[in-house]
Amino acid sequence: MTETSITIEHAAPAVHEPSGRSPRGLASIALFAALIVLAGVVLVPILATALNGFKELGDLQSRPFSLPRVWVWRNYWDIVTGYRYWQVLGNSLLIATLTIALTLALSSMAAFTFAHLRFFGDRFLMSYLQLGLLFPLATAILPLFIKIRDLGLLDSYWGVVLPQVAFSLAMGVLLLRNAFRQLPGELLDAAMMDGCGYFRYFFYITLPLSGPILSTVAVISFVASWNGFLLPLVVFNSESRYPWTLGLMAYQGQYSTMWQLVLAFITLTILPAILMFLVAQRYIVSGLTAGAVKA
Amino acid sequence: MSKAQTTYVEPARRMSANGWATLVIFLPPALLLFTIFVALPMAEAGWYSFFNWDGYGRPEKFIALKNYGYLVGNATFNRSLINNGFIIVVSLLVQLPCALGVAMMVAGRITGAAWFRMIFFLPYVLADVAAGLIWRFMFDGSYGLPSLITGALGLAPYYLLADKTWAFSAVLIVILWKYFGFHMMLYVAGLQGIDKSLLEAAEMDGASAVQRFRYITLPLLGPMIRLSIFFSVVGALQLFDIIVPLTGGGPFETTNTMVSFLYYFGITRMRVGFGSAVGVVLFVICVTFAFGYRRLFMRDD
Numbered sequence: 001m002t003e004t005s006i007t008i009e010h011a012a013p014a015v016h017e018p019s020g021r022s023p024r025g026l027a028s029i030a031l032f033a034a035l036i037v038l039a040g041v042v043l044v045p046i047l048a049t050a051l052n053g054f055k056e057l058g059d060l061q062s063r064p065f066s067l068p069r070v071w072v073w074r075n076y077w078d079i080v081t082g083y084r085y086w087q088v089l090g091n092s093l094l095i096a097t098l099t100i101a102l103t104l105a106l107s108s109m110a111a112f113t114f115a116h117l118r119f120f121g122d123r124f125l126m127s128y129l130q131l132g133l134l135f136p137l138a139t140a141i142l143p144l145f146i147k148i149r150d151l152g153l154l155d156s157y158w159g160v161v162l163p164q165v166a167f168s169l170a171m172g173v174l175l176l177r178n179a180f181r182q183l184p185g186e187l188l189d190a191a192m193m194d195g196c197g198y199f200r201y202f203f204y205i206t207l208p209l210s211g212p213i214l215s216t217v218a219v220i221s222f223v224a225s226w227n228g229f230l231l232p233l234v235v236f237n238s239e240s241r242y243p244w245t246l247g248l249m250a251y252q253g254q255y256s257t258m259w260q261l262v263l264a265f266i267t268l269t270i271l272p273a274i275l276m277f278l279v280a281q282r283y284i285v286s287g288l289t290a291g292a293v294k295a
Numbered sequence: 296m297s298k299a300q301t302t303y304v305e306p307a308r309r310m311s312a313n314g315w316a317t318l319v320i321f322l323p324p325a326l327l328l329f330t331i332f333v334a335l336p337m338a339e340a341g342w343y344s345f346f347n348w349d350g351y352g353r354p355e356k357f358i359a360l361k362n363y364g365y366l367v368g369n370a371t372f373n374r375s376l377i378n379n380g381f382i383i384v385v386s387l388l389v390q391l392p393c394a395l396g397v398a399m400m401v402a403g404r405i406t407g408a409a410w411f412r413m414i415f416f417l418p419y420v421l422a423d424v425a426a427g428l429i430w431r432f433m434f435d436g437s438y439g440l441p442s443l444i445t446g447a448l449g450l451a452p453y454y455l456l457a458d459k460t461w462a463f464s465a466v467l468i469v470i471l472w473k474y475f476g477f478h479m480m481l482y483v484a485g486l487q488g489i490d491k492s493l494l495e496a497a498e499m500d501g502a503s504a505v506q507r508f509r510y511i512t513l514p515l516l517g518p519m520i521r522l523s524i525f526f527s528v529v530g531a532l533q534l535f536d537i538i539v540p541l542t543g544g545g546p547f548e549t550t551n552t553m554v555s556f557l558y559y560f561g562i563t564r565m566r567v568g569f570g571s572a573v574g575v576v577l578f579v580i581c582v583t584f585a586f587g588y589r590r591l592f593m594r595d596d
Contacts (some may be wrong), residue, residue, distance in 0.1 A: 024393035027309045134585045135534035138554040139578040140336035142570040166332035175434045198317040227422035229536040245424045270425045289480045
């Protein structure tokens with residue numbers, strides 16, 4: 001499975017029937033039309049959310065799936081100029097950044113030892129870490145809560161970051177170990193011959209040559225952390241520390257009767273993810289799918 | 296699992312002092328963090344599940360298997376198990392064929408293929424919480440899709456999310472909407488890896504489009520299909536984030552999944568022992584599935 005390469009951008013030549021027996025033109029028009037309809041179905045909820053955020057409540061109620069009669073920029077403006085929106089985004093960004101940094105550091109170091117060092121119990125420890133791939137965080141959430149509480153990390157950023165890192169280690173170590181092993185062995189031999197130790201080899205050879213797989217691990221742990229909900233829900237009490245997922249639920253709870261405001265808030269909070277996706281589409285798609293395939 | 300694991304042979308190298316130093320510095324941080332926040336909590340879940348404990352002090356009221364007994368007789372828990380089953384069935388019987396069909400359409404040269412792939416994948420990058428809230432609006436009887444229909448026909452508004460017979464179908468629709476793009480992308484990757492000359496040769500030999508799909512494309516997609524099934528089931532088992540914003544488990548506790556049951560009946564009421572028992576049941580299901588499935592179906596992949 002490791003061999004599967006995922007090329008999303010460069011559309012490969014047609015996979016099916018390039019022959020000219022059937023009325024090709026008509027068939028491909030029908031196909032295209034079907035795809036347009038499907039794309040519409042997928043996009044309508046997102047577009048309706050964004051557009052309805054510009055409406056007055058009455059307009060929203062009478063015509064939920066049309067353009068606003070009057071564009072009420074104020075709905076968005078009040079959120080963007082308020083403190084709350086930036087606070088929840090900032091919290092999410094801080095948590096996700098710490099999670100990525102720690103995940104990359106810890107899993108690349110551990111993966112390096114598993115890739116290049118033979119020691120007593122190495123296979124056992126590798127399988128031990130792989131246990132993390134078998135069950136989701138939710139199964140252990142109550143004892144995890146008790147643990148976080150006993151460590152005094154409740155309602156702190158670390159209370160979310162450390163368990164998130166711990167749960168992404170299994171995937172990170174597996175992906176990185178396999179990638180490190182595929183670097184040519186002659187490199188290590190030559191480096192050792194020249195008196196370069198493992199530390200320098202790790203920092204000057206392994207890491208610089210592993211950009212793509214490191215970015216895959218980074219994308220997976222970033223998306224998981226940015227979209228995380230259950231763990232922050234259990235750990236945080238103070239609204240000042242809420243990441244955007246919790247902030248969104250809190251906002252909805254407060255303005256539940258004013259859908260136009262809730263929809264504007266949803267639009268603004270998912271905007272960073274959508275923009276990032278549009279900008280770094282290739283890395284995100286291949287990171288999320290290739291990561292899944294290789295793990 | 297992967298090829299590298301089985302074929303790789305590390306040249307026997309004596310561990311130097313430098314090697315030991317590396318080991319002692321590089322490995323412990325990951326092991327420590329994993330032990331504290333993953334392995335120990337899972338083991339403790341097994342231990343706590345034998346107690347009636349509210350999380351304060353030490354667990355002392357040992358009640359053996361009673362927590363599991365409560366689960367067996369709990370209608371809401373049984374309902375949530377069935378709901379998880381529903382998600383799996385719909386994922387496998389509806390989502391996968393659709394994802395494969397769409398993948399066949401957009402893997403090729405059709406105009407705008409890259410755009411379509413991107414649009415279909417987009418919901419997957421949105422958080423489940425946001426998707427749940429968006430669809431809570433879409434299903435709202437006074438504002439969303441139902442209001443279009445009831446309004447046009449002059450009927451009373453219909454609140455799908457408050458209908459205890461059909462509310463769970465709303466959850467299923469959101470799952471389809473959000474996750475089919477991910478599976479489609481897996482199939483696109485699989486299709487693009489298929490050697491075109493095989494299909495051309497078969498066509499030359501007079502194989503019909505259906506035959507080519509049945510005897511060439513489908514078998515060669517085998518590994519991706521098995522992978523996609525694996526992710527569907529694992530994802531279905533841990534579904535939680537969509538439930539909270541969409542239905543909150545209601546109406547009448549008909550739309551819970553195992554994890555939302557664990558949240559509403561274990562965590563929010565601080566019934567640590569009972570909630571841990573739910574976690575253990577989920578753990579056993581996940582591990583049994585993961586091991587069994589890999590052993591049975593993914594051996595050669």
